[in-house]
Amino acid sequence: MVPRRADPERIAQKREQIAVEAGRLFAAQGYDRTSVAEVAKAAGTSPASVFYYFEDKASLFRAVFERDLPAAEALIARHVKAPDPVTAILDVLDALARDAADPSASGMLIELLRRAGDDPKLLAVVGRTANVIREGLAALISRGITEGAIDPDLDATETAAWLQAIVDATYLNARPGHSPHIELHRTVLGYLNPPQGRQEEPNG
Numbered sequence: 001m002v003p004r005r006a007d008p009e010r011i012a013q014k015r016e017q018i019a020v021e022a023g024r025l026f027a028a029q030g031y032d033r034t035s036v037a038e039v040a041k042a043a044g045t046s047p048a049s050v051f052y053y054f055e056d057k058a059s060l061f062r063a064v065f066e067r068d069l070p071a072a073e074a075l076i077a078r079h080v081k082a083p084d085p086v087t088a089i090l091d092v093l094d095a096l097a098r099d100a101a102d103p104s105a106s107g108m109l110i111e112l113l114r115r116a117g118d119d120p121k122l123l124a125v126v127g128r129t130a131n132v133i134r135e136g137l138a139a140l141i142s143r144g145i146t147e148g149a150i151d152p153d154l155d156a157t158e159t160a161a162w163l164q165a166i167v168d169a170t171y172l173n174a175r176p177g178h179s180p181h182i183e184l185h186r187t188v189l190g191y192l193n194p195p196q197g198r199q200e201e202p203n204g
Helices: 008-028 036-043 049-055 057-066 067-078 083-100 107-118 120-146 156-172 179-192
Strands: none
Touching: 008 036, 008 049, 008 057, 008 067, 008 107, 036 049, 036 057, 036 067, 057 067, 057 083, 057 107, 057 120, 057 156, 067 083, 067 120, 083 107, 083 120, 107 120, 156 179
16 A cells, blocks of 8 residues: 655645644744643644644744744845835835734734744744845845935944834834734835925835
8 A cells, every 4th residue: 555645735735824823823822831732723723743743842933933934035135126115115114014914923023022032943934024124124224325215324234134123112112902014104204305395105
């Protein structure tokens, strides 16, 4: 009898389903108060099945953030060659801050900050995603400086890191149901615009 081969697509879909449910529960209840059994029930499977896809609870938590890396790569790829670098920067930051109005978003960020110090693998996962975003933003900032649309006194890499910190702040200070879009744009444009001849916010 020929053994059945595992279906990679089915495995990926199941991992994704479990990670999505885990992320929802971790955000709402916290890492320590969420059991693998609860995640399994939410995903319509058994705890044993969860451990088939994930080594332990810590790897399950990491999986929530591993999903961010391909999304970040796709986001930067869509915008890095956009005609207007300032508009592209705002669009990238809007996408990164899109979930800030979700009531559970700040909870997930707090859990990440708590766990990162105890899990070097988690820190590495988050770091890879952050680097993709930072490098993409820095490239757009550099182009904006060259084109005269961004303050030439700014350092592109340092500024990109500050913009990421501003996005993090939208999560930590979010009001449920309130989009930070307007405040985010005002803050970022005030930071990026050249000292003379402040620009109006780009249309779009």
